[in-house]
Amino acid sequence: MTETTPNIAFTPERMAKVQEIIARYPAGKQKSALLPILHVAQAQWGWLSDKVMDYVAGILEIAPVEVYEVATFYTMYHLQPVGKHVIEYCRTGPCCTMGAEPVYEYIQEKLGIKTGQTTPDGNFTLKEVECLAACGWGPVFQIREQYYMNLTNDKVDEIIADLSK
Amino acid sequence: MATKILTEHINVPGIETLAVYRKMGGYEAVEKAIKKMTPDEIVEEVKKAGVRGRGGAGFPMGMKWSFLAKPEGVPRYLVCNADESEPGTFKDHYLMKNLPHLLIEGMIVSSFALGANTSFIYVRGELLYVIDILEKAIAEAKAAGFLGKNILGSGYDLELVVQPGGGAYICGEETALLESLEGKRGNPRNKPPFPAVKGLYQCPTVVNNVESIATVSWIVNHGGDAYAAIGVGRSTGTKLISASGHINRPGVYEIELGVSVEDFIYADEWCGGIRPGHYLKAVVAGGSSVPILPAERILTTIAGEKRLMTYESLSDGGFVSGTMLGSGGFIAMDETVCIVRNTWNYARFYHHESCGQCSPCREGTGWMEKVLHRIEHGHGSMHDIDLLVDVAKKIEGNTICPLGDAAAWPVASAIRHFRDEFEWHITHPFEATQPGAVYRGELELV
Numbered sequence: 001m002t003e004t005t006p007n008i009a010f011t012p013e014r015m016a017k018v019q020e021i022i023a024r025y026p027a028g029k030q031k032s033a034l035l036p037i038l039h040v041a042q043a044q045w046g047w048l049s050d051k052v053m054d055y056v057a058g059i060l061e062i063a064p065v066e067v068y069e070v071a072t073f074y075t076m077y078h079l080q081p082v083g084k085h086v087i088e089y090c091r092t093g094p095c096c097t098m099g100a101e102p103v104y105e106y107i108q109e110k111l112g113i114k115t116g117q118t119t120p121d122g123n124f125t126l127k128e129v130e131c132l133a134a135c136g137w138g139p140v141f142q143i144r145e146q147y148y149m150n151l152t153n154d155k156v157d158e159i160i161a162d163l164s165k
Numbered sequence: 166m167a168t169k170i171l172t173e174h175i176n177v178p179g180i181e182t183l184a185v186y187r188k189m190g191g192y193e194a195v196e197k198a199i200k201k202m203t204p205d206e207i208v209e210e211v212k213k214a215g216v217r218g219r220g221g222a223g224f225p226m227g228m229k230w231s232f233l234a235k236p237e238g239v240p241r242y243l244v245c246n247a248d249e250s251e252p253g254t255f256k257d258h259y260l261m262k263n264l265p266h267l268l269i270e271g272m273i274v275s276s277f278a279l280g281a282n283t284s285f286i287y288v289r290g291e292l293l294y295v296i297d298i299l300e301k302a303i304a305e306a307k308a309a310g311f312l313g314k315n316i317l318g319s320g321y322d323l324e325l326v327v328q329p330g331g332g333a334y335i336c337g338e339e340t341a342l343l344e345s346l347e348g349k350r351g352n353p354r355n356k357p358p359f360p361a362v363k364g365l366y367q368c369p370t371v372v373n374n375v376e377s378i379a380t381v382s383w384i385v386n387h388g389g390d391a392y393a394a395i396g397v398g399r400s401t402g403t404k405l406i407s408a409s410g411h412i413n414r415p416g417v418y419e420i421e422l423g424v425s426v427e428d429f430i431y432a433d434e435w436c437g438g439i440r441p442g443h444y445l446k447a448v449v450a451g452g453s454s455v456p457i458l459p460a461e462r463i464l465t466t467i468a469g470e471k472r473l474m475t476y477e478s479l480s481d482g483g484f485v486s487g488t489m490l491g492s493g494g495f496i497a498m499d500e501t502v503c504i505v506r507n508t509w510n511y512a513r514f515y516h517h518e519s520c521g522q523c524s525p526c527r528e529g530t531g532w533m534e535k536v537l538h539r540i541e542h543g544h545g546s547m548h549d550i551d552l553l554v555d556v557a558k559k560i561e562g563n564t565i566c567p568l569g570d571a572a573a574w575p576v577a578s579a580i581r582h583f584r585d586e587f588e589w590h591i592t593h594p595f596e597a598t599q600p601g602a603v604y605r606g607e608l609e610l611v
Binding site: 024025026029031032033034035036038039060062066069070073074075076077088091092093094096097098129130131132133134135136137138142144145146147 | 240249250251252253254255257258283289290291292293294297324326328329330331332333334345346347348349350351366407408409410411415416417449453494496498502506507510511514517518520
């Protein structure tokens, strides 16, 4: 939740991953690595601060603005600090058809925050997203790579209790 | 027993591993294609099969392949569109997580047919766990000699790269996807030039959907004619349908094209009918972009014929009384669904996902969302209904890419078929019940 430290650098393991990603593309086309590298950066810092984006621009030898315009276009990149667990819930038609709206109201009530906010203990951030391609198992939300499907209030209780441990 | 081209072995334990996948006949198509066929012969079989783009547009795949420019000394690319984001559609997600090798095998054969030495699978970024599954499978295939340098001793080289997206519906549009793959915002390009001439890195490129590429192995193994023998007319082969909404058995079903819509909804083999005590009111048959139809119109055409799950039958009647097969995102809704609220939800989606390049779409989607929001929340006027129709009309056909059309059609069709319900909302702003026809074996009004 605090500002990132001034000395920004990928961990050695992540730097190796970044280099491996850049090597996937033809020579001179290293900008193709931008989206994947921003995911790696977000995994390390939790969100993308200006400093992190400048750092990525340096690695790819592109202008910082080329990173900003991409980071602001795609919804998966967090441009503000987020909590430990970001709950990204699907608000699109098929999930709502399956009764998603009351479940999401329940989550907000339970955590005492509105969509877009983070709990005071820094544990949870709530984010609305569009269709997650799991419509047959709605309502759905995602926390990092994990999908949680066929959500009910009881299931939400369980998941949040589990993650609060 | 219906033919299953893609999902026959989906329930075999361990099918995500190379060993089990090979035991079930996997990678035979790679051996056959690379050792016994020329690239042109493969293209010819795909053409004969008549398989149509499964991402939604339904454009014949073989024809798309044959447009690929082949200038000397310029690399060519195959890009698999796995940016599945069309609301109601989750078949590619299902296919990739369960059968990663099916897609990889299809990618190898297709890349060989097109002469690509680096191919990409662009997966929506949210499916991080699927990306892991695919990368693991690619490593297995590489270790077995199906990928990398000199595949099966043929001299053919292929690298396969899995590229994550960043969460943008628009990147499912092929030129936006290419922009994104180049590390840019997903703004669709003007066409021409088409990707077949200037695509990724301005080189000739084919972009195909996951399901389309996954069919290629079967076509190579069994021949295009055998594929074309399945289905009805120009709707050849099988199609994965993502079934969601108020049905008893939601999930992904591989159907032979030509099953009747009624059977698909009510037969136990597929959706198993509408949930107990409720009745079908409306269906969105091909992902949220296609026109919504009321129960009676999705089950029968205006001429009274049973509607079939084919490209032609679903679009019978044009947009006046028909819809589209699209991506096969089949959303069934019962009488509890409020069409106004549902339409507002989708309008909000398209407004959120518009890339902002073209004014009619950027502004129009916002206006539609706003007007629908006020009708839904009790502040609408009768004039708003015509205003919506007018805005939808002005978006349609006036944008670089089809997102504008995709945003306009659900609104226009909802008003076309459920105008009463919009009027009801305006005259009875705070009442919950909505009028509408439902299907109970025969049509009844409730």
